[in-house]
Amino acid sequence: MSVPQSWTPVTSADTAVPSHDQVVAGLKATDEGGADLVQLLTPEGERVTDPRFDRYAADIDLDTLKNLYRDMVLVRRFDREGNALQRQGQLGIWVPLLGQEAAQVGSGRALAPQDMAFPSYREHGVAWTRGVDPTDLLGIFRGTDHGTWDPIEKRFHLYTIVIGNQCLNATGYAMGQKFEGKVGDGSDAEATICYFGDGATSQGDVHEGFVWAAVYDAPVVFYCQNNQWAISEPTERQTRVPLYKRAQGYGFPGIRVDGNDVLACLAVTRWALEECRTGNGPVLVEAFTYRMDAHTTSDDPTRYRLADELELWKLKDPIERVRVNLVREHGVEQGFFDGIQAEADELAARFRQFCVDMPPPAPDRMFSKVYAEPSPTLEAQREAFLAYHASFEGA
């Protein structure tokens, strides 16, 4: 069977509308590498060079690489624990990131302390890099709160569940950075990164975010984790052209990085943030990756995708390629990996214990902090509810 040629929107009359095969071929054109895919570490663990981005990874020494490995193993471990806790009834739902560890850890570790990140709801790995304790995520999925970290202190906004909303919020925040004079060559220069998925690119808010960021030269990196699936809908349900190419139409650079390559994600995001901090933003990064698990614990991917696809992506696992590289190119001993695994298991145990020990929220939790300046109407409602609630005491 011949491989379908990908389609490009040209004027030649007979290709005005692409076939389905042409669209899919275009979307996956860099799947195995290729000129447009930035890669520094192959799926086989071989360090390869990239003339444009090598310098953004030049300072990555063995210790740093080990730390990136550790980040990814720990993040994957507590992510798996989240799945297990849901299956055991301790969480209402969990949103797994399995397969996206490199895309998240690589980009998250590119951030400077003063940079701001706006996540969607799957960015547990980015949360980790911002110093948000994994237990701070649990309340969202156990139903006790909507996230307990301080988004200003951690420079990591609360999870945004409405698809694409955060692209405008991030753009506004980045405009504020610019208005405050934080864009430029100074050491206090700042940028913002906004996380969203391939499905979100169909949302109007993402389009508007691109428009606004472009006309205000906002220092924002739009970081799209294209994990190939928006619940059951493949990328060809969202677009005819590869997502990174959309940036051109808005007037800023777009780049596709191997989202399972932590070094490439780190290097490309460092570059993109530097562009933004120095006044050349915005930038679109498409991290080409794969959601190896379900959309959430409520989802059943067997209804819409083939197991073969997952098997292919397992060969590109983001963690395994770093392990292979550490062993083959750096001679790292098994003891290191055992140590990280033990640390990961300890983290998972702490994560689990914290979860099962979480107290239910107080009865009047729902009335808390609805407003900054209390509403007399709501206060009266709270008092009436508490009196009603108290009437059952001793009954």
Add this chain to the structure above:
Amino acid sequence: MAVLTMAKAINDGLRAAMERDPKVLVMGEDVGKLGGVFRVTDGLQKDFGEQRVLDTPLAESGIIGTAVGLAIRGFRPVCEIQFDGFVFPGYDQIVSQLAKLHFRSQGKVPMPVVVRIPFGGGIGAVEHHSESPEALFAHVAGLKVVACSNADDAYWMIQQAIASDDPVIFFEPKRRYWDKAEVDVSATPPPLHTSRLVRPGSALTLVGYGPVLKTCLEAATAAAADGTELEVIDLRTLSPLDLDPVFDSVRRTGRLVVVAEAPSEVSVAAEVAARVQEQCFHSLEAPVLRVTGFDTPYPPSKCEEDFLPDLDRVLDAVDRSLGW
């Protein structure tokens, strides 16, 4: 004491707020060079620059969504939605982010954003330029909603809304933009979320807000000529409602007519009626009546005289209540 149109009073209020706090931004479509289609922001960009008065791209979700981000950064954006019927592309950001971030963050991320919306009909406009969507916002927890009815209130209320750490949806009655009134810039205004008794009377309580307040006062004048003294209350705040003055009044008069331009079903007027029957049941001499727009889409402008509550419809309701 200055005599100002409501549009100028809001302009002066915005200017005062911007002078007081450099974090206050004005943003919206055509608010800069043009000064807004109603000239409410006239001259502000010239005096405060393009980084404080932003002519935005033409996208309401973008206006609200970026204002949310600017507020996270510590700014106090004042967004203008050009016309009531254009707010809906921004409704998602208002409901999902603006209204909920303070609650979601348990107070760590306040949302001091004002969304100004010229609302209501009576200007002979095309579709989507004459709507009264206040109930859609008053129903949303986390938002505060106010409507001014005169220049003096407008001057103070816009400044109070900007000073609030909660998001405030600020409804401006566009057909009253050019009505003049005395504005006392040295006064101490009442708190933002208070209603106000504007004309005392003993026979019946008339409650309104925004553009119909003038209609209510005209009705009270007409009724007084017939020897019937109507008490008129301007709600001013639609969320939270401040109904204690209404309860006090109804306990004295025994009768209530609520007037609004918005359709009546599941409306602010309906909430007032429900709460009054809860609190004043034994004082009521007649059912609470509502005089409102009809439960239709806002009609073509040649029909709007019939759609909008006018003097005769208000007096008709007053007669029905008094004749109960």
